[in-house]
Amino acid sequence: MKGIFITFEGPDGSGKTTQMGLLARHLGLRGLRVLCTREPGGTPMAEAIRQLLLSSWPEQVLGITEVFLYAASRAQHVRGKILPALEAGRVVLSDRFVDSSLAYQGFGRGLDPELVRQVNDLATGGLTPHLTLLLDLPPEEGLRRSRGEGRHGDPDRFEQEDLDFHRRVREGYLELARREPGRFKIIDATGPQDEVFRQVWEAVEPLL
Template sequence: MARGLFITFEGGEGAGKSTQIKRLADKLRAKGYGLTVTREPGGSPGAEAVRHVILSGAAESFGPKMEALLFAAARSDHIEQVIRPAIERGNIVLCDRFVDSSRVYQGGAGNLEPEFMATIERVSVNGMMPDLTLIFDIDPAMGLERATVRRGDEVADRFEKETLEIHRKRREAYLEIAREEPERCVVIDAAQKPHDVEDVVTAAVFAALEAHAGAAGDRAQEA
């Protein structure tokens, strides 16, 4: 069975990732692709329990290093219980946030040592890196305004409530990742109208699928 394709969606608060994941998932299902849609923190029963601890702010008082370790533990469980089995079945996996969120939220904006972040990333990911990462780029002020409207009467979560300056640092950290890994990352202007964003997402994903299928065919011929 051919290996599946692992696609992650990244970006700041209010960038519209969830909307675009749903639209893309509908298109892929309509074309008959095997599909797994998941998220972080969370995605597996153990990781969902950790998600509640993190987003409620219960771990905030222990500092960014403890939060990073919690994220890493949740990610390890998520990968081994959900992502890796789906990829091995040949599914396309769409994941709302993944390792780049930890790099940005705990590493860059959290000021944790690069060596520490690299170590826990290596252990938790265990080789399961995305084939394609879509980074939804938006001015943080606009993103937070969108997030406020979306949230309604609900309380802002652990990350939404932080200062605009922190959100700006996160945006720059995402763009730096994209500059460092252009072969994996595609930056998308998330300030566009949703259907325009959708067109860019669709083009990027189907190009990746075509390349993936071509590479699989080459490997089959070599075998």
């Protein structure tokens, strides 16, 4: 694999998309070829699965159903977009990847994280990011941001979950970071945008 794979993780409202855009611009100015993508999504079929996952339904959507849908989307995404870009030597930046499933379905929904990991290993062929940037902030602040003024559209199905769910997700992310300190870099996402990006760049620059 010739390229570099960097993922952005964190709770809702942590600013992943904004920071990924800032990093992409910074890398582009340095002459690097960058691909920005997101999960669930990234390819036409994966984007269709995204709509299924984030929409509200009149029936209960089981945690295990979410696991399989995310994995199906991820299988298309990895083989259709991420791997070809990495083979071409590009820097791939992804807004969420497998760690989101571990945090949201494993810790948030209370499913066996090892089961979630096994399903996703099958979907991705074991692809692991070179670096995962965990934008961390208290769930109360994340929900205030994600549900606040200026947002476009109604909150999605996960943003509508209660505070306890989002607390479990955050603790899940922090536990994942403790288990893999070499891959994860925890970024304090509570400060101003430029200060958060300074931390992001300090984490990314050694890879280059």
